[in-house]
Amino acid sequence: MRGDAALELRIIEKVFGGQPVLRDVGFVAGPGEILALFGPSGAGKSTTLRIALGLDRDFIGHVRRPDARLGVMFQEPRLLPWLSVANNLRLVARDDVSDEKIATLLTGVGLPPAVAALLPGKLSLGMARRTALARALVVDPGLLVLDEPFASLDPQLTAQLGAVVARCARANAVTVLLATHELEQALAIADRILVLSGSPSTLQADIAVPDRRDAAAIDALRRALPARFPFLESSGGR
Amino acid sequence: MVPRLAFPARAERLLSLLGFFALWWLAAALAADPRLLPGPQAVLAVIWQGVLSGEMTGNIGITLARVAAAFVLSMLVGSVLGVFAGRSRRADALLDPWIIITLNLPALVVIVLAYVWVGLNETAAILAVAIVKVPTVVVTVREGARALDPGLDELAAVYHLPRLRRLQRIVAPQLAPYIAAAGRSGLAITWKIVLIVELLGRPNGVGYALNLFFQNFDVAGILAYGLAFAAIMLAIETTLLQPWERRAHAWRRGA
Numbered sequence: 140m141r142g143d144a145a146l147e148l149r150i151i152e153k154v155f156g157g158q159p160v161l162r163d164v165g166f167v168a169g170p171g172e173i174l175a176l177f178g179p180s181g182a183g184k185s186t187t188l189r190i191a192l193g194l195d196r197d198f199i200g201h202v203r204r205p206d207a208r209l210g211v212m213f214q215e216p217r218l219l220p221w222l223s224v225a226n227n228l229r230l231v232a233r234d235d236v237s238d239e240k241i242a243t244l245l246t247g248v249g250l251p252p253a254v255a256a257l258l259p260g261k262l263s264l265g266m267a268r269r270t271a272l273a274r275a276l277v278v279d280p281g282l283l284v285l286d287e288p289f290a291s292l293d294p295q296l297t298a299q300l301g302a303v304v305a306r307c308a309r310a311n312a313v314t315v316l317l318a319t320h321e322l323e324q325a326l327a328i329a330d331r332i333l334v335l336s337g338s339p340s341t342l343q344a345d346i347a348v349p350d351r352r353d354a355a356a357i358d359a360l361r362r363a364l365p366a367r368f369p370f371l372e373s374s375g376g377r
Numbered sequence: 378m379v380p381r382l383a384f385p386a387r388a389e390r391l392l393s394l395l396g397f398f399a400l401w402w403l404a405a406a407l408a409a410d411p412r413l414l415p416g417p418q419a420v421l422a423v424i425w426q427g428v429l430s431g432e433m434t435g436n437i438g439i440t441l442a443r444v445a446a447a448f449v450l451s452m453l454v455g456s457v458l459g460v461f462a463g464r465s466r467r468a469d470a471l472l473d474p475w476i477i478i479t480l481n482l483p484a485l486v487v488i489v490l491a492y493v494w495v496g497l498n499e500t501a502a503i504l505a506v507a508i509v510k511v512p513t514v515v516v517t518v519r520e521g522a523r524a525l526d527p528g529l530d531e532l533a534a535v536y537h538l539p540r541l542r543r544l545q546r547i548v549a550p551q552l553a554p555y556i557a558a559a560g561r562s563g564l565a566i567t568w569k570i571v572l573i574v575e576l577l578g579r580p581n582g583v584g585y586a587l588n589l590f591f592q593n594f595d596v597a598g599i600l601a602y603g604l605a606f607a608a609i610m611l612a613i614e615t616t617l618l619q620p621w622e623r624r625a626h627a628w629r630r631g632a
Contacts, residue, residue: 194531211535217528221550221628230546231536258628278536 145170145314146204146282148191152339153183153198159339161186161198166333166345170281171312173305175325178335179370184318185214187335188286191316206281210274210313212288216267218259224270225255232277244273248303249296265296272300276307283308285317289324297321301328322364322371326357334368343368415597423601433586437606440575440583443499444568444610447506452563454507455514456556460548462515463522472515479512484570492578502574509570514559521555553625561618568610 146168153161161183168174176184189195190202192211218227228241242252248269259267268288275283285304289297305328308315319325325332326348334344344367349356365371398417405416427433461468462476479487488505495501525548533543575584583606590598 192535194534209535211532213528213531215528217532219529219547219550222546230542231532231538260628 143169144203145172145206146191146202146316148187148200148202150187150190150198150200152200153186153190153195155186161335162339162341164335164340164342165200166342168314168316168331170314171308172331173308173315173317173329175329175332176316176318176335177320177322177325177332178340179320182335182337183340184320184335185286188284188316188318191282192284204282208278208281210276210278210280210283212268212271212275212283212285214287214290216259216264216271218262218267218270218274220259223256223258224250224262227259227270228274228277231274236277241273241277244276245270247276248273249299265292268292269300272303279311280313283313283315285315287318287320289319289321297324298327304328322361326361327351332364334364336368336370411597412594413596415600419597420600420604423597424605427601427605433602433605436581436583436586436602437609439581440568440571440606441609443502443506443571443575443582444564447503447510447571448560448564448567450503451507451510451514451567452556452560455511455559455563456518456552458511459515459518459555459559460522460552463519463525469519476512476515479508480516482509484509484573488570488574488577497578499579502571502579505574506567506570510563510567513566514563517559517562518552518555521552524555525551550625550628554622557618557622557625561614561622564610564614564618568606572606 144167148167149165150161151163152159164183164187166174176187178184186195190198190200191204192209193202193204218224219230222230224245225238225241228244229236232241241255245252245255250266250269250273254262254266254270259270262270272288275285283304288304289300292300301324304315304317307313315328317325317329329348332344332346332348333342334346335341336343346360346364349360351357402416405411405414408414411419424433458472462472463469484505487508491501491505491508495504529547529551533547538547571582572584572587575582576588577584579585583602586602587599590596590602
């Protein structure tokens with residue numbers, strides 16, 4: 140394993156229902172690096188994330204995470220409906236987590252303090268996703284795994300939450316593994332774009348995203364990727 | 378809306394109860410034979426005398442203790458087995474034939490065999506009731522365990538939640554409605570079986586008293602004990618079990 144790696148993942152083969160679904164997928168992520176795992180629906184993005192999280196061990200290969208502190212956002216918020224928003228955060232946090240920290244995190248993801256006392260059933264989908272992001276951050280994760288975290292949210296909220304993730308990664312050296320099929324989201328926050336596609340899915344590309352201040356280079360990548368990976372024409376561009 | 382609905386419901390219940398007593402009174406008057414069907418007043422008088430002498434309260438107290446012991450034992454054992462059966466296919470496969478057999482075994486057979494094998498004592502009485510009741514708790518709680526959200530299990534695994542916290546915060550709230558349902562139906566079954574157990578092999582309790590009244594053809598005594606005990610079980614259900622079940626579902630209403 141690379142000395143400073145926060146995540147090393149190597150899937151030689153993953154079989155599901157007798158059929159290989161992933162083959163030769165491997166990457167190493169450094170501290171504070173944001174990797175966008177990109178691919179069409181059914182390309183195995185979620186499966187790769189589950190393997191990275193240790194939820195799926197039925198594969199040939201290995202996964203190494205030196206830092207056990209994981210933060211996760213699944214495709215659905217997975218909030219416990221019988222616990223208030225604040226208690227959903229406390230559930231996963233250290234016992235001595237302060238009310239101030241919870242309030243700061245909720246404010247950080249754009250939720251008003253009054254939301255802390257509400258049950259999740261009172262929240263909109265956008266608020267529930269923000270709560271799930273705050274819950275992922277309350278553990279001070281070393282690795283943050285986000286599975287289509289902002290799907291079906293409006294572009295403004297998506298950009299806002301993407302900025303929260305990017306800021307957290309830069310400030311606290313949190314490694315982020317983000318599954319998405321939104322090209323603009325990947326271009327907005329990722330350091331690298333990993334493309335999964337094919338049958339079985341393989342890692343087709345590991346592309347470094349240029350400095351975002353270089354608008355021309357970003358634009359060139361925005362045009363180049365759909366040309367190289369046709370599935371992006373229908374799923375990625377906005 | 379809830380208070381407006383609650384009052385008529387309470388009024389209708391009271392009306393229904395008054396209707397029952399009125400019908401009973403009318404039937405007793407038509408029968409005109411207090412030995413065959415005594416009226417409500419005669420039965421209430423027997424209850425009052427039983428309370429004053431302490432005989433009825435003593436017998437009811439003993440029966441309630443047996444009901445409580447058998448209920449707690451069967452809920453504990455049934456809930457634990459139900460969770461195992463719902464969470465593990467192997468445990469389910471091992472338990473299922475036992476559940477089917479015990480569910481279909483007549484309660485009377487279990488009671489008689491318990492007395493024959495263990496002896497005419499409290500252990501046999503409580504054990505017999507628990508053996509009859511446990512399978513129904515297992516079946517209900519097993520359904521709850523099968524319905525546990527695997528997504529929340531994954532959440533607990535990712536965050537390495539301690540076992541106790543998982544049980545308290547994730548598993549218990551999901552199982553609570555099933556355990557409450559098993560408790561409510563369980564209490565009704567338990568006390569009826571306890572009376573049979575007492576009738577067949579105990580020297581005290583409501584079942585024993587009913588047997589004596591039956592042998593003396595004392596219908597007023599039978600009705601007095603039957604009604605008094607049913608009223609107490611109804612009170613327990615409405616003051617303890619129903620509020621517990623409402624609490625188990627409270628977050629759904631709050632959502």
